[in-house]
Amino acid sequence: xxxxxxxxxxxxxxxxxxxxxxxxxxxxxxxxxxxxxxxxxxxxxxxxxxxxxxxxxxxxxxxxxxxxxxxxxxxxxxxxxxxxxxxxxxxxxxxxxxxxxxxxxxxxxxxxxxxxxxxxxxxxxxxxxxxxxxxxxxxxxxxxxxxxxxxxxxxxxxxxxxxxxxxxxxxxxxxxxxxxxxxxxxxxxxxxxxxxxxxxxxxxxxxxxxxx
Amino acid sequence: xxxxxxxxxxxxxxxxxxxxxxxxxxxxxxxxxxxxxxxxxxxxxxxxxxxxxxxxxxxxxxxxxxxxxxxxxxxxxxxxxxxx
Numbered sequence: 001x002x003x004x005x006x007x008x009x010x011x012x013x014x015x016x017x018x019x020x021x022x023x024x025x026x027x028x029x030x031x032x033x034x035x036x037x038x039x040x041x042x043x044x045x046x047x048x049x050x051x052x053x054x055x056x057x058x059x060x061x062x063x064x065x066x067x068x069x070x071x072x073x074x075x076x077x078x079x080x081x082x083x084x085x086x087x088x089x090x091x092x093x094x095x096x097x098x099x100x101x102x103x104x105x106x107x108x109x110x111x112x113x114x115x116x117x118x119x120x121x122x123x124x125x126x127x128x129x130x131x132x133x134x135x136x137x138x139x140x141x142x143x144x145x146x147x148x149x150x151x152x153x154x155x156x157x158x159x160x161x162x163x164x165x166x167x168x169x170x171x172x173x174x175x176x177x178x179x180x181x182x183x184x185x186x187x188x189x190x191x192x193x194x195x196x197x198x199x200x201x202x203x204x205x206x207x208x209x210x211x212x
Numbered sequence: 213x214x215x216x217x218x219x220x221x222x223x224x225x226x227x228x229x230x231x232x233x234x235x236x237x238x239x240x241x242x243x244x245x246x247x248x249x250x251x252x253x254x255x256x257x258x259x260x261x262x263x264x265x266x267x268x269x270x271x272x273x274x275x276x277x278x279x280x281x282x283x284x285x286x287x288x289x290x291x292x293x294x295x296x
Binding site for chain 2: 018021022025026028029032033036037040043044047048062066069070073074076077079080081083084187190191194195197198201202204205208209210
């Protein structure tokens with residue numbers, strides 16, 4: 001059954017598999033341009049306002065940020081395990097690994113959410129009309145740091161939520177999904193999940209570690 | 213090495229690099245902190261791409277897509293940072 005073709009556009013299952021992978025990489029490429037542009041904006045602003053950005057960066061909760069990085073890396077490991085088990089057609093192990101991946105995504109969001117709550121409480125969240133107060137040097141430049149911080153982590157969280165939604169959808173219809181489709185979809189959602197992990201790998205040092 | 217062994221090794225490597233990058237940020241390396249943090253981030257991204265995303269055994273088409281991203285990002289970052 002694993003050589004069944006889902007779309008009429010392809011002659012062979014191998015061609016469809018290659019097209020799936022290529023399509024995912026092109027999609028990831030467009031996402032990389034989006035996150036690349038935002039990161040570049042951050043680094044350009046940091047170049048001009050290095051003192052204010054360093055002071056603002058000290059307000060990040062390093063412990064929570066480090067913990068979250070470990071959580072996301074672990075989720076990626078479970079996603080890689082899901083792909084590994086799926087290739088060997090161990091379906092029970094595949095679904096458990098997928099569920100663990102989505103659950104760790106949720107843990108990440110809860111930790112991130114508690115950080116957001118602390119920042120709103122401290123008054124250093126210049127988003128959604130919340131009051132902003134910063135008692136370091138150049139508060140207007142620090143405000144730009146926090147605005148970029150919320151934009152970047154918010155965009156990343158949105159991508160994580162999309163990944164979790166796709167995993168939940170995959171699990172919800174798992175029993176009705178033919179083997180050939182399982183073996184195409186698990187690697188595809190895996191590529192996306194690992195990419196979102198890579199984005200965080202760059203966001204973490206940029207937002208939490210600069211000039212501590 | 214088995215496939216599972218490779219995945220586990222990559223995972224351990226990622227955690228080790230995370231510990232390294234956090235530890236390096238706690239000491240003042242006189243201007244080298246940011247380059248070191250970014251180099252470690254690049255190393256982590258490479259491990260994820262090569263092992264978890266199977267770029268090692270990906271076909272020519274996937275490599276072409278990755279190369280295109282690298283070229284466009286290089287133009288984006290190169291021209292912008294050159295003008296700072």
